[in-house]
Amino acid sequence: LLKRKTCNVEIISIGNELLLGNTINTNASWLAKRVTAEGGLVRRITVVEDNLQQISAIINEALRRRSNFIITTGGIGPTFDDMTVKAIARAIHRRLWLDPEALRMIKDHYAKRFPNKRLKLTRERLKMAMLPTNASALPNPVGTAPAVRMKIRRMEIFCLPGVPREMKAIFNASVADQIHNEAGGRKFIERWIKVTGIMESNMAPAVEQTMKRWPNVYIKSHPRGFHRQRPTIEIHLSSLSSTPEEARMELSAATKHLLLKLRTLKGRVNTE
């Protein structure tokens, strides 16, 4: 039986504030958790500047890596340094045009938010409706700028806003299902074990042996400091298998195997 390929996802976060350390990239970790929950596998997260060339370059790199999905956040608003869509159009050699569907979404948004005003469609506002040909606008239920979806060969690019509330709403409404379908029933299952009194270097052979025996289960130890000279380690076990039953079965067997090995060492093991 040929194993189905994993559904690979790449996240590209765009914004100088992330590279200055002024903003912690919680967008990327939120997306990573959601993608994982839908059965996808995040292979890389990259943060780049608000710079046309840099964004174009990273999109080309990502396309060469042939991930099934590329999700960008940031850079789709009305200001001059919102240039994600333009940079992608350049990378994939498409022209920008005033997308009628995107324009309708922007007009509707302003009409709803300011029912008593008639906002002019300035250059900055029209900019948010300039999409590459063959792209489609995705509704933004909580903000102005529509998100953008493009298909390049067999890969899909989704451009989401950088404002967390908008990014989350659009991912849940328009992206999650696509990943779920592409993942085709794959299911991610995880479990934590807490161990005190055993050093990471002492438990390493038990972890390695368990992973060799259950190759679909990934096990990683995270040292969480010392308490009265006793080390505390959290062990994370996870499995991404073709079916939920398989994932659950393998994870449970691997956990049992690891616990057995750990209990031969001196320490306290808590399963959570």
Next chain:
Amino acid sequence: LLKRKTCNVEIISIGNELLLGNTINTNASWLAKRVTAEGGLVRRITVVEDNLQQISAIINEALRRRSNFIITTGGIGPTFDDMTVKAIARAIHRRLWLDPEALRMIKDHYAKRFPNKRLKLTRERLKMAMLPTNASALPNPVGTAPAVRMKIRRMEIFCLPGVPREMKAIFNASVADQIHNEAGGRKFIERWIKVTGIMESNMAPAVEQTMKRWPNVYIKSHPRGFHRQRPTIEIHLSSLSSTPEEARMELSAATKHLLLKLRTLKGRVNTE
């Protein structure tokens, strides 16, 4: 007068937990803030898996981009999936050897932490002392695994642990000064302005004009939601100039210019 080049820094975060969304990458944002404060410029942050090939590939990519510094976090501990140093050795075609200085640091650490025990130097513990030839071990004042420093052509690679407390201590003790020296007096200065009642799309032209007039000053608007139909925008102004005086002068002039422009629009402007 020829402007000195910026001191470019790339951060590479290694660890599956970051790609699963189980851990928020606060290491990268802490490092970005510190590097910026020392006058360096973070150009890219990448998160990759605990995978020999993937880590090797990203190191090669980073070396091709010719940043002055590459800082990695994670993957230098005692377990089999700690493979950062091995992957870098492979990327730069160097062999690993048992580094006597690194071995001494590890022995000293165990002797101090467990004065009454004599810990065996198992395979897992010796692994942390296996460095590429020509690399040097950097002391870890709060943990076991020494950090690693390598020079490749004119670039420096620093491999720091993933445990935040250890990463921070080693950066402050052994990396910060190197960046400061390479940045050669460059200074980053920043300022925030809070604006209510003006939409981002309405203030965009004022921001753009100010940046055209003061090209060393970067201005970015961050929408922070609505309060009673009035939008709140935080504007970040920053400058990385050759000298602190120049940075301060330019930032102050640009701020004045922007405030003047914003006050012609209807809204409330607070400088902080």
